[in-house]
Amino acid sequence: MNYTLDFTPVIEGMPNLLTACLGTFVLAICGMLLATVIGIGGVVLRTSKIKALRWLVIGFVEIIRNTPFLVQIFFIYFALPLAGLRLDPTPTAIIALGINGGAYAIEIIRGGVQSISKGQVEAGLALGLHKAQVFRLIVLKPALRAIFPSLTSQFVLLTLTTSIASAISAYELTSVSQRIESDSFRSFEVYFTVTAFYLVISWLMMRLFAFFSARYFAYPVK
Amino acid sequence: MGQDEFLFLLMGLKWTVALSVVGFVCGCIAGLGIALARTCGSRPVETVVSGYIAIFQGTPLLMQLFVVYYGLALIGIKVDAWVAVSVGLTLHASAYLGEIWRGAIEAVPKGQTEASKALALSYVSRMKDVVLPQALRISLPATIGFLVQLIKGTSLASIVGFTELTRAGNIISNQIFQPLTVFGIVGILYFIMCCPLTIYGAHLERKFAASAR
Numbered sequence: 001m002n003y004t005l006d007f008t009p010v011i012e013g014m015p016n017l018l019t020a021c022l023g024t025f026v027l028a029i030c031g032m033l034l035a036t037v038i039g040i041g042g043v044v045l046r047t048s049k050i051k052a053l054r055w056l057v058i059g060f061v062e063i064i065r066n067t068p069f070l071v072q073i074f075f076i077y078f079a080l081p082l083a084g085l086r087l088d089p090t091p092t093a094i095i096a097l098g099i100n101g102g103a104y105a106i107e108i109i110r111g112g113v114q115s116i117s118k119g120q121v122e123a124g125l126a127l128g129l130h131k132a133q134v135f136r137l138i139v140l141k142p143a144l145r146a147i148f149p150s151l152t153s154q155f156v157l158l159t160l161t162t163s164i165a166s167a168i169s170a171y172e173l174t175s176v177s178q179r180i181e182s183d184s185f186r187s188f189e190v191y192f193t194v195t196a197f198y199l200v201i202s203w204l205m206m207r208l209f210a211f212f213s214a215r216y217f218a219y220p221v222k
Numbered sequence: 223m224g225q226d227e228f229l230f231l232l233m234g235l236k237w238t239v240a241l242s243v244v245g246f247v248c249g250c251i252a253g254l255g256i257a258l259a260r261t262c263g264s265r266p267v268e269t270v271v272s273g274y275i276a277i278f279q280g281t282p283l284l285m286q287l288f289v290v291y292y293g294l295a296l297i298g299i300k301v302d303a304w305v306a307v308s309v310g311l312t313l314h315a316s317a318y319l320g321e322i323w324r325g326a327i328e329a330v331p332k333g334q335t336e337a338s339k340a341l342a343l344s345y346v347s348r349m350k351d352v353v354l355p356q357a358l359r360i361s362l363p364a365t366i367g368f369l370v371q372l373i374k375g376t377s378l379a380s381i382v383g384f385t386e387l388t389r390a391g392n393i394i395s396n397q398i399f400q401p402l403t404v405f406g407i408v409g410i411l412y413f414i415m416c417c418p419l420t421i422y423g424a425h426l427e428r429k430f431a432a433s434a435r
Binding site: 003062063065066067068069070071072074075079082109156160161162163164166167174182187188191192194197198202203 | 284373
């Protein structure tokens, strides 16, 4: 065989690929924010006094964690219009990523919240803090601090999962690279380069989380 | 959705199971090699292996499948889509399992290794009879967790063009225009495969946590 590698289409498509990296970042960051909101909300419901709510959250978490993201995104893609919500693929992908990441976030954050001892909460209430203040300052922040490493790896995974959003042609790196590939037939060259891009993206995400951790959770424990 | 469509989905399910089994078994074998190389004590080998792991953990599985799929064709190996996907899943699994088992091997108390060295056990015997059985026990919940990841990961073979469960669902959904029913059923089928494993993994984790106390 005499195949010669030809990276010309990749170089020509470089501006498109780089902008698509931004698309991937937007998907990932928005997905993470939504996942965090769902995660915190889910934990609140999961610890509620109403049994039905607790089971609802457990069911949600198990369904999401035991089915592939690809099937979830297809389902959501077709379900949203039926629910009267006509969205472009990109917002749809963000919702799917948020729901998927949220289910994992619920489990992770719950572990952190459980590690907060009851005495802390009681002490906070005794000092006259409002219930919401106790939750935010005494439960949530130390809990997030405790589980931040697991949350980081889960969110890096979420960043990598954005590539699956190409299946509904959301705007991100994989779908743009597929377009370049189908125009040029330089499949290996394109995907090899894009794989390297993803490596950089996930590294950047990890740096970003390390920065956050140093910025917000650097206070001494004892 | 009629009986024929459901049978078509079950055909896809068969391939999903096959891919998962092949990926997991081959991934276990390769992953064991990765884990052993990662803990062998030789600096250059460990650096290379941790680079391998970092690459597979830092890139999407979908891209790995694409690169392997087109890469194999490039070096002149003409294979079916399912072989290419199996190779991709194997490499992916080997990196993740290698990292899981590295942690488990390092979690085995150092005294165990030192004692077996003092008893003049060979490397093979030390690993096979002393360290790995304990490491396997420690790593079991995480390993099962990864198996669930892998089963879900096989759905990406559909994007490469291999007809497993998800792609079967796509085809049926395009035929009968009931995407919600079809993907609902596809989701349930995945759930039936993964949920018992998840429950078993959580059960083991609780059991080990209780016995460690």
